[in-house]
Amino acid sequence: MFPTPIEKTSPAWQTTYKVMLPIMLILWLLPLIAVAVFSVKPDADFTTGNYWGFPSSFEMFANYGKVFFESDMPRYMMNSILITVPTMIGCIILSSMTGFALGIYKFKANIWVFFMFVAGNFVPFQILMVPVRDLTLDMGLYNTIPGLVLFHIAFQTGFCTLFMRNFIRALPFELIEAARVEGVAEWRIFWFVVLPLMKPALAALAVLIFTFIWNDFFWAVVLTQGVESQPVTAGITSFNAQFRAAYHLMSAGSIVAALPPVAMFFLMQKHFIAGLTLGAVK
Template structure:
């Protein structure tokens, strides 16, 4: 049984809803508001103990410009894009191909169908704690000569995210009517054209939802950015922000400004694909 719509509830419930929702929203946004207020206040406010009070001065342009002028935040942001965008393209592309194969084909092996075992292998990879892979992954990246480069992050993020992406895409493709593919085959259409012209247009919302999720995962990654990079030339913004911490003093206003700038691209990515993202998450939800 579904809950009653708020418009059909009693007057008391509607009043409570209208009061509690803004309060809950304010509490949820409170940390972001605090970070923003810290990013525009002078350093003297923080050193004097005025951390949560009203700023003595508003240095919005000065502090944010100082982040780019005195740090390598611009280079870190560029590195983040150089890592995230190719990883999303590579992971989603491989997942579409693998998901189509696992959803449509039967893989014969000595009279057995290996489609389900192969699919379970992709799923099992998502349950491996990535912390235990830290040492072998770093040593392997050094052996193949990609350590401390954006290629190290692209390769290993693509490898680790492809399993989740394949799980995602296989389930969506599996929910499509198989009669469409059979009809195309009867008409003599090749398998790649079926994949390109029939399947991909139908799962476009799922592609958008997956791209937003993977973009957010990769952009916000800190663990692998720290493990696989050791210099400013390859660090993304999440790991590069550590350089804003001094040995004896941390400039919290610049640190907060850099953190907010690092959070903007995933938010923009979500709002650009918001319509497709919501449709992708609900696609196939009523499939029996």
């Protein structure tokens, strides 16, 4: 039923596994490697067609210097922070409360309310492009950071509620009953009993939401325009000129834009893995 451990397979298969593993790893990382190589190439390599060859000269400091000091990349990065962090906090706060209500309280419409939260995740977001854009225009939120934050909170809360509700339902209900017997108020049960037990799930959810929102490109293009509100994913396209693209600067900007979510994951790796695997075994 389960795959045979590699240590128990034949010597020929073990050798094949050891040979194929680094090859597949390189193929998987090839796009990232290509972007990293492009980011240190001079502009002349692209005008002469030297896309995949060895760089004629290493221009790492020149390319990254232009990205940081001769473009609006720092402003785009700040916009992404101002969009991602409030969204992450808002989603965690709302989903913790809704997950607690749907996971602890038993009422007739419980499952239907839960389905309403989950159903939004199955709607293709492309069909919502025009209505959402018109709504932000009518509300005066188009091309603003608060508008993008509110939109992301509204659309991500459904997934976050699904995540938190299922986690809370796995907690021992006896803890809730014991607190109620002691006469503890419901909000104190949430704050002092349930919330401390949710720390691994909150950490895992924070990493997921941070990554989702930081890497968003579609809604960043639809709902924002210009350096005053665009996040870094959309701002990278500003390196495109009228007749050609500055691939070396776009690649350097892409590497810079990818660093925050990678750093976020490694900082929260222990809690992230604990949150995803908690309850996997008894």
